[in-house]
Amino acid sequence: MSETVLHCWRALVRAHPEATALIDGADGRTWTRAALGEAASGWLRALPAETRAALVRRRVIMAEPNGARWFHVFLGLLEAGAIPAPADARETPAALRAAAAACSAAWLWHEGALENIPLSPPPPRARRRDLCLIKLTSGSTGTPKALVFTHAQMLADGRQLAAAMDIRPADLNLAVIPLGHSYGLGNLVMPLLAQGTPALCAASPLPRALAADCERWRPTIFPAVPTLLRALAQTDIAPAALAGLRAIISAGAPLAPEIAAAFAQKFSRGIHAFYGTSETGGIAYDRTGRAALTAGNVGTPVNGVTLRWRRDGRFAVAGAAVHGRGVCSPPDRAETNARGELILLGRAGRFAKIAGRRVNLAEVENALRALPGVTDAFVAEHPSRPDALAAAVEIHGSADIPVRDAAGRNARAPEPRPATLRAALGPRLAAWKIPARILVLKDFPVTARGKTDRRRLTALLAATPR
Structure with a gap:
């Protein structure tokens, strides 16, 4: 088999086992690469032998909040040869079972336990051996949709984003967004597992708690969402609290110019707009930190991404990280300006x-x-x-x-x-x-x-x- 996420991670552990991999803000524990890898193997060894055998090439719904155990379970499932499908840990059991049905998952990890899901007929084992994970997305419909990605696609997304955003192995990524969301997988999980960029799992998403984490641990990269950035801009947190951050990124929803301007005024820092979809991974990124001051501006295409335009304002995204055969059309209309920046014009077909x-x-x-x-x-x-x-x-x-x-x-x-x-x-x-x-x-x-x-x-x- 070609290069896998697990191969990359094991090579990083062998090269520098004592390097920091993860900081869990909730308990203050720092995990080295070796300790994180051993905990993942320990999680897998603790399962009954028949369960480990049953996980091979099976899809597993993985509902686990951000933290060290998220990586224990995720890496443990990869080691078992399973195909994890990260889900929101706050979902109800009924919603998780609906997600399991949508992706034909035979197993569910939830609230610290692995449960077999009785489906009739039982889902077959995956034939392909290069499958890495499943992204669960519902968009605005509420209906679970399963997108299966290969190791090559996930590694490509992580590496393309790291290159476009200048995320380096020496950085410390502040993990507030869900690790299992497409945004979290590309910006937080893959940079750690593919190139060794450590992550700080925030103790709390509340602004003051984030400021305290930033002052204590000095993260350098902060992938965020507009609602969180707006909340930070409205607090009386001192600008010095975020001084260690080298890049503040906004994605997941459109960033209003008013929020970008208020944040810049308070913290004297620009916000880097980022645009992507679950199907395509990253599409565009504002490398300057100024594009977000203009409505709909999400910067220029990320490394390795090509845009193919149609006459109606729709476009297709082509690249090694794109789901399926490498080409996908997002549900948005857009145009480019004189600087080659992508300007979103709203959803197409509405x-x-x-x-x-x-x-x-x-x-x-x-x-x-x-x-x-x-x-x-x-x-x-x-x-x-x-x-x-x-x-x-x-x-x-x-x-x-x-x-x-x-x-x-x-x-x-x-x-x-x-x-x-x-x-x-x-x-x-x-x-x-x-x-x-x-x-x-x-x-x-x-x-x-x-x-x-x-x-x-x-x-x-x-x-x-x-």
Whole structure:
């Protein structure tokens, strides 16, 4: 078999067994490469012999929170010849079993125990021996989808991102985002296992706890999500707390320019926008730290990625890290500017019929995001009127627009009404495209992976009275 993730990791252990591999912020323990590798082998040896034999080329749902044990289980499964499918440890047992069914998993690791999943008929062992892991993604549909990746694809993604982001073996990666998410696998897990870049598993995602971890351990690379960066910008944390960070990265959801500007003003640091999908791995990265100040700008293609354009603004991503046969089209429309930077224009294929006329929902969302104070927007068909649209907008710090929290409760006095926003859209959109209902939120609800929760927004729009 060609090079595998496990081969790379074992070579790193042999070369420098006492090098730091992981710091667990929860208990303060530092794991060397040798200790982490031995713990993974110990986890596997503790399983009954018949279980170890049954894991070979079987798919295993792995629900484990960030921490040292995540790597023990992940590496142990690779050593057993299994195909791990990392899942969110906060998911309910029913959701985990649905994910297991979606990827034909025979086993489930959850709450410190490995459980056999009785499926009829039993799933066959994987025929291919080069399979590394399964990414579980649901996008905005809520339906689990299993994407199988080879060792070569995962190593390519990790190496391409490390080259584009200048992630070095001597860096220390701050692990706050879920390790098992595509973003975490490419930015945190693969740099450790392929080139030895150690990771610091944060004790807590709360801003003050992160600042304390940064002051104590001095991480240099911080892959984050917009909601976390916004929270940091709104605290009174001293800029010196984050002074050791060499690169602060934002992905998982669009980064509003207002958040990037507020963060830069407070910490005198730019945020590097990053864009990718589960199917493609990394696509584009802002190497300058300035692109995020422009709406939709996610930088230039990462190393090893080629973009192939179509006339309708859609594009295909080609590269060694891409799922399947190496070419995949993301669900987004985009364009490039004079500097070769990718400018996202919204989701492709999101259209609605309003009184017999077709409207691109992304066009309306972009018009809303262009209004002063609006940091994000979501547009859908009106829940009760077939001739109209409804919208939710996220606004921070506005004193003249009524704001509700994600539960729909008023957070400030209800005057004046969102008619202010509709009036502001007049010069930008045809009257029939202007949403008849606008719900203003202080914060958009997000999923556990930091993405905008479109299902929750749709429910909020349906529940909002006229």
